[in-house]
Amino acid sequence: MMQLLDQTFYEKNALLLAESLLGKLLVKDTPEGRASGIIVETEAYMGADDRAAHSYGNRRTRRTEIMFGKAGSVYTYQMHTHTLVNVVAAEVDTPQAVLIRAVEPVEGLDLMEKRRPGRKQVEWTNGPGKLTKALGIAMSDYGSHYTVPPLQIFEGWSHDFEIVTGPRIGIDNTGEAKHYPWRFFVKGNRYISR
Numbered sequence: 190m191m192q193l194l195d196q197t198f199y200e201k202n203a204l205l206l207a208e209s210l211l212g213k214l215l216v217k218d219t220p221e222g223r224a225s226g227i228i229v230e231t232e233a234y235m236g237a238d239d240r241a242a243h244s245y246g247n248r249r250t251r252r253t254e255i256m257f258g259k260a261g262s263v264y265t266y267q268m269h270t271h272t273l274v275n276v277v278a279a280e281v282d283t284p285q286a287v288l289i290r291a292v293e294p295v296e297g298l299d300l301m302e303k304r305r306p307g308r309k310q311v312e313w314t315n316g317p318g319k320l321t322k323a324l325g326i327a328m329s330d331y332g333s334h335y336t337v338p339p340l341q342i343f344e345g346w347s348h349d350f351e352i353v354t355g356p357r358i359g360i361d362n363t364g365e366a367k368h369y370p371w372r373f374f375v376k377g378n379r380y381i382s383r
Contacts, residue, residue, distance in 0.1 A: 191216075192344040196336060199261030203278040203285035206260075207233035207373045210276065211352060214345035215292055218338050219325040224300045226292025226314050226324065227345045230374040230381050232357045234275075236285040240366040241357060244284030255332050256284035263333040263340055265326065271318025274326050276335060276342070290317045290358070290372070292324070293380045300325070316382040351376035358382065 194213065199206060208231075216225040234242040236256070243266070244256045255264045256277055264275035264286050275286040292314045294301055301323040305313045314320040321327070326340060335342045354370040361367055374381050 193336060194261075194342050194344065196259075196261055199276065199278065199335070200280065201260075201278065202283075203233035203235050203287050204371060206276065206278040206285075207231040207287045207371065208352060210287060210289070210342070211373055211375055212346040212350060214295065214343040215289065215320075215324065216296075216341050216343060217324040217326050217330075218340075219300075221325070222297055222300055224297030224324045225295045226320065226380075227295060228289055228291075228342075229293050229378040230289075230291035230372070232288040232290055233278075233371040233373070234286050234288065235371070236279070236283055239369075241360040241363040241369075242284070242286075244286075247284065249284075253284060256286050257282050258332075259334070261335045263330050263335060265321075265328050265331045267328065268318065272321045272326060272328055273317045274321050274330070274340075288317060289320065291315050291374070291378075291380045291382050292320045293378060294323070297324075311379055315380045350378075 210228050237247045243253045262277040278285040301313045313323045330340050353376045357372045
């Protein structure tokens with residue numbers, strides 16, 4: 190029986206949550222079936238003081254509003270043609286979140302293959318826009334919570350793995366924030382983005 194992560198798991202700052210999410214199982218149920226993957230790469234966005242965060246300077250917009258909400262809420266947003274998915278962290282009114290950057294496919298491989306046609310399996314979920322397509326995560330998941338279907342996070346790997354940190358990717362215009370080592374990933378995992 191899969192163990193669902195409870196509310197208290199999410200109630201920590203984004204740096205701690207980003208690391209804690211590695212090895213956990215991200216599950217999306219859709220009418221076509223279930224697809225899931227082990228989270229192998231994340232990035233922390235630390236809110237008001239983090240120039241790379243959408244909520245930098247406590248910026249509140251329709252898009253960022255959920256970041257000010259309850260930890261464990263689903264924050265999706267559009268980047269070019271991609272949907273990206275985040276986990277809201279910290280306490281209410283502290284707008285922090287963790288971007289899920291890559292997962293290792295577990296269930297629903299046939300579904301993922303159909304959603305990512307013509308790609309090798311390693312390319313289905315090795316990036317934040319790729320994994321949402323493969324799992325069927327959509328903008329309509331915005332504002333949901335990871336403790337209720339259709340998008341949930343469960344306990345995953347029980348074995349130990351080594352965690353590596355480094356600078357976040359694709360945030361070049363954010364001054365010193367682009368150098369913070371706030372990206373976390375499972376050492377040697379083949380599904381890590383670039």
